[in-house]
Amino acid sequence: MALRQLTSRVVRPYVPALRKSATMAALRKSATMAAFRTYATKKYTDDHEWISIEDGVGTIGITDYAQKALGDVVFVETPAVGDVVEKKDQMGAVESVKAASDIYSPITGEVVNVNEALADEPFLINTSPEEDGWLAKIKLSNPEEIEGLMDEKAYAELCASEEDH
Amino acid sequence: MTIIKSFSNILRTRSISTLQLRQRTILHASRFYSSKVECYISTINNPYINLGIEEWLLRDTDPEKYILYLWRNKPCVVIGRNQNPFLECNLGYMQDNNILLVRRRSGGGAVYHDMGNSIYTIFMPREEFSRKTNAELVSRALLELDIPAYVNDRHDIAVDGFKVSGSAYKIINKRAYHHGTMLLDADTTTLKGCLSKKNKISNINSKGVESVPSPVTNLRNYSYTIDHQQFCESVLYEFIRDYNDGQELEKPIVFNESHVLPQRAREMAEELQTWDWIYGQTPEFTNEIEKEFSWGHVNGFVRSRHGIITEADFSSPNATGAHEVTILSAISNALRDCRYSKNAVEAAVEKINANVPGLINSENEKIVEELAQWINPRLT
Secondary structure: OHHHHHHHHHHOOOOOOOOOOHHHHHHHHHHHHHHHHOOOEEEEOOOOEEEEEEOOEEEEEEOHHHHHHHOOEEEEEOOOOOOEEOOOOEEEEEEEOOOEEEEEOOOOEEEEEEOOHHHHOOOHHHHOOOOOOOOEEEEEOOHHHHHHOEOHHHHHHHHHHHHHO | OOHHHHHHHHHOOOOOOHHHHHHHOOOOOOOOOOOOEEEEEEOOOOHHHHHHHHHHHHHHOOOOOEEEEEEOOOOEEEEOOOOOHHHHOOHHHHHHOOOEEEEOOOOOOOEEEOOOEEEEEEEEEHHHOOHHHHHHHHHHHHHHOOOOEEEOOOOOEEEOOEEEEOEEEEEOOOEEEEEEEEEOOOOHHHHHHHHOOOOOOOOEEEOOOOOOOOOEOOHHHOOOOOOHHHHHHHHHHHHHHHHOOOOOOOOOEEEOOOOOOOHHHHHHHHHHOOHHHHOOOOOOEEEEEEEEEOOEEEEEEEEEEOOEEEEEEEEOOOOOOHHHHHHHHHHHHHHOOOEOOOOHHHHHHHHHHHHOOOOOOOOOHHHHHHHHHHHHHHHO
């Protein structure tokens, strides 16, 4: 399974032929980085959250597309370690100069870790939304839920269609 | 029944406005159809209930609809979701003048509300979210009333270089709202009393969101006749022009004191009044104070999270008396886990008397008194 994922990333690093934008650059970068760094699966939701799953624990954050739409982040509310969240439950919020936005959990499970760095550096969400700006780590209680989430290609298409709007 | 007539009944005013004439020239719908816009009005002045209704409108109404909600509050200060009330407001002044403290669900800064301040909320589908569009809508509504309003680069509505309206926004998965204030004829003296930081000495260092102060003015200074009814009518006119192609709306839906509110509105109104929400949602902050007493110099440090004191350290580099040292140490310990408030020292003293009776006695209670008198007001 892992080998299949690895070859699919290395042999066909998919980049849809769309308008050049930083979003695509970030996605492309994270796709190729992921191949060589870890065998973690990365999926996306239509609320612009990403989840990277490894060993039954999903690391969650918001995507580069989302942080751009939000503007400069001034405050982040994270869930507490030990909280149990259901898929699509609110699990935190981000306040930016533009708005206060709720963040939803892509999966059901228990929060096992929270990014404390965001308390002092909320702008990590702007500078590194898909790596250092992660929000929380959740232990999956229903691994099948991942199947219903979008992969990179589907997410890239969603972003493209929203940009045309 | 035209919109104006229903407004007059609702808001109980008398004269015909020039808007009535303009309204009649709007296309008269030959039939009513289920429109994609709605208007709600609250004549209740309780800020918690009004925010509860707002939350109900956000979550329990059709996400495809554009909704305009118009309301006013009795005197209160409303802070943003992630703000620090100890830093932003003069809580002592507010308590002395019976001004409520409210924490709203959207972000942004602290504002003062009273019956001379009108509030509008516009709900839209999430994809349509824009800070500018609705600020411009309201600004046009003011222009129609002959007030030279414009939107500045902070997306505030201003007149003559002064801010007359502040806005805040909230986004959830399918919906977003933009709500904003409008200073018609508010009491600016009380406003300054509540929010002005000029006379406030504060060493509070907060991780929360700080307000950006701006000089403000009332629309009253630019119009003798403007009032809440006129403002509401004008905004509704622009709203249906933009979102309903000018078609007349069904009657606005009114919430007044006699209504039984939807359950979510009631539950939210209750939650908004709890200590856990108003103070317990305060982001982490620290406060440092110091004072020279006759028996020594005292440095104080307090850290608070979720409105509770998590760390307290009151110490003196030069006090030598046994009583002073004991009391400073006892109070520092006892303050931990007390609520951060101007009664924190009293709570700490009660704890000490309960756990270590006799530690505070006739010989040292004077020191406790001195410390309490210094610490309590400096905390808030």
